[in-house]
Amino acid sequence: MTPAALSEASALARAGRQPELPFRLLLDSGGSLTMLRLLRVLPGKRLVGEAEARGRRVFAKVFLGARSEQHWQQECAGLAALRQAGVPTPELLAAAPLPGGGHVLLTDFLAAAESLAEAWARVADRPAGDAAAQALLTPALALLGRLHAAGLTQEDLHFGNFLRCGDALFLVDGDAVRVITPGQPLPAARAVANLAIFLAQLPPAWDAHLETLLPAYAASAGAPHTAALAADPAGESLADSAHRRPAPSPALLRAIEGVRNWRLKDFLAKSVRECSLFSVERSFWRFSSVVRRHAERLAPVLADPDGVLARGSILKDGGTVTVARVQLGDGEVLIKRYNLKGFAHACSRLWRPSRAWHSWRAAHCLQFLGFHTPAPLALIEERYGPLRRRAWLISEFSPGPNLQTHLSPFADPPTAEANALRTLFAGLHAQRISHGDLKAMNLLWDGARIALIDLDAVVHHRSPATYRRAWRRDRARLLRNWPPDSPLHLWLDAHLPAG
Template sequence: MTHLPLTDASALRAAGRQPRLPFRVLLADGGELLMLRLLRVLPGKRLVGEAELNGSKVLAKLFIGQRGERHWQQERTGLAALAGAGVPTPALLAATALAGGGYALMTDFLDPAESLAESWERLAGPAPGDGQALALLAPALTLLGRLHAAGLVQQDLHLGNFLRHEDTWLLIDGDAVRVVCPGQRLPLTPASANLAILLAQLPAAWDGQVAALLPAYAAGASDSLPDLPALSEQIRRVRAWRLKDFLVKTLRECTLFAVDQSATRFRAVVRREVEALAEVLRSRESVDRAISAGTILKDGGTTTVARVVIDGRALLIKRYNLKSLRHALSRLWRPSRGWHSWREGHRLRFLGIATPAPLALIEERCGPLRRRAWLVSEFCPGPNLLRHLSADRVPPDEEATAILDLFAALHRNRISHGDLKATNLLWEHGRVVVIDLDGVVQHRSAAAHARAWRRDRARLLRNWPTGSVLQRWLDERLPAG
């Protein structure tokens, strides 16, 4: 690979998210690093990937931004603190400056390895208290307890920072590790706050399982347990902050989303879908061609909905039309219904509430003025509840549990739908999927939510004949109006 041209920090900053691979960088000590595959890119700041150093495979972090030296030093210090406390973490192999500016840090490349986030995703939304899920979370909680027992915190706790390699769990990302009480146990207040960051990554439905999770944490923290009510309140606050932060990211360029806009168009796409949807999203005309070539499910004055197939994958495209000049004028200054549905779809999924994944949003603009919009999402083929359930009998056990779990989650998060017809609730793979999110609202106050929920509840019950078995069953079990 010596024929590959050398690059440097300035060239890597200029390359943004897509530096050409493979590439070589010269280290200040005269060595060379060959980067083979990128695992994470923070444009202009940091590159993380699989690399070769002196013929051996390593995980390399290249700090190429203006504050690169500070983060490089923090990474070194954090990894040393973890190793000193006996907390498993990938071994530091080398840390050096790059020739021409920037810094590099190399650790063991663990292969095969799986993050806790990947393991959790394979469980596909485990029920609260599920034994397999509890067993999966326990080693990470024990590891965090050991961290706190050593007087350390990890400020960027998420499931992706716990890694399993050959039946050993490791904590990664030394940049976020801080030494709070060298050689002493962390006081309960900061320990509880740090633990809340990790537990807030779990779906809100798991909040009732915190007591069942604490023994695993205590096993590492020498039986030191935080106050349960205080911890629960901290979890709620952290999750609210994470949701707010995430919703902002859905509308700006970041690791998860690709966003571009001009005077005539705004476009946001889930980054991993950019390549697959490139042809459809090339222009407003290309989206409309896809709709015309698809199966039209609805063609009304305000919306046109089509099922389309892209590379063998069924998707749904919803176009928000402007039915008249008056309607167009009324929408000019407001975010489009497509924008609203994009945001609320991501909100529901963040909260663990089933809804088809929103994949892309396009808004037609004239400067700051909004016009038509298009929303691309996954297609849910399941039957709606009006068709799936019989009015003259109680729902089967699986459906009954899923229905009650859905409305408990919506109620717990103060979310109203706005048009709760049974046709907007689909049955798929043992869960109830919510669609048509144009009117979804997460209310700030309990009073506002109570008023909206009474309307939602009444609308849902009107789907079936008054006094029918199913209607009575729902009326007795849904949260009160």
């Protein structure tokens, strides 16, 4: 391995998202830290990764910038509070200022650990209430209950802050730990609000299965404040009613919905700005956003979208849109170019977000809420200052057949497809999402789920009244795919949400 170059916090703060690895930092004890692998970078603020110090593999957080001491002190105080409360967290090995500015915190490196986020990714596509998914969630909820019983909250309860190592589960990120009522259970309102942060990361379909998850939390949190989690007119707490599974309280459901709405709004804003998840470039002539982990793979498309599209297999070449299937790296992508038919059409699109922009946000919204759609990978727009011209949307290619060809009009849908149709439309109905062009060709079957495509008319309605009107149009459009007296048409009419 190349000898690590000696660096200082000030230089790392200027290095952006990709400091050259490995690099070495002097410690105030006289030794040094060698950063080997970066796991997270907040440019100019924080570097988190796998490192080596005094011949030992460690997990290192390097705090940079003007507020480095504040965040370092919060991290130290949070980890100390977790240890005092008996909440498992990796062992603290060192915490000190750096001689050249900045601060460092070292904890034990759990080589065999994986985050709950990584484990969840393997089961996220399973139906809500799935036993394997529940088995992943219940230990984290039990750990959260222990945290709340000790009077602590963790204000950044994303799944990446839970580490699974063998049979043990650890909570990390002391910077987000807050001591509310030390040694005493949290007040019910604070417990509900913090629990909602965790549960809001599950797709909305899981809201109907919370009664199977809450007992794990309540058993650790204790009786004094868990009654607020259950919708029980008799006031009986979860801890006192282990023989049954009460429904979650309206307060908890409202809190989950509020957090989920905020997270969705924040995520959609991130999808069009530079951040850890997306790489964004803006100029007078062009805008592009790409999912960061796919940026290297998609570099040829970002550099020359028309050239790559022309080399693909053209699936559609109409006046307003051109679609091609392209082999890229070890997989296939779909490139969809939104064209301008002429001067009048170009003028009508100048001031509006492009159809690609709308599809990009709609796809991310659907995925965030647990619906299936080909993964959106990149968005490109031609611009002239604030004016928009042609645009491209790049997504993963979905090879499944559409429902127009897959389903027979002369029979009810097979069991798997029937269940998928009911689940899809019940979910869209609950979230007040309309498609806008619900042809059967825009519904793909992948063998287990139905994927929505052609999303440039999708609307996430705030008003129930406007949604009902849009759903009536969607419902009628879907039914028109098959003869009115056909068994499939009649089955859909009977099983779709009412118009």
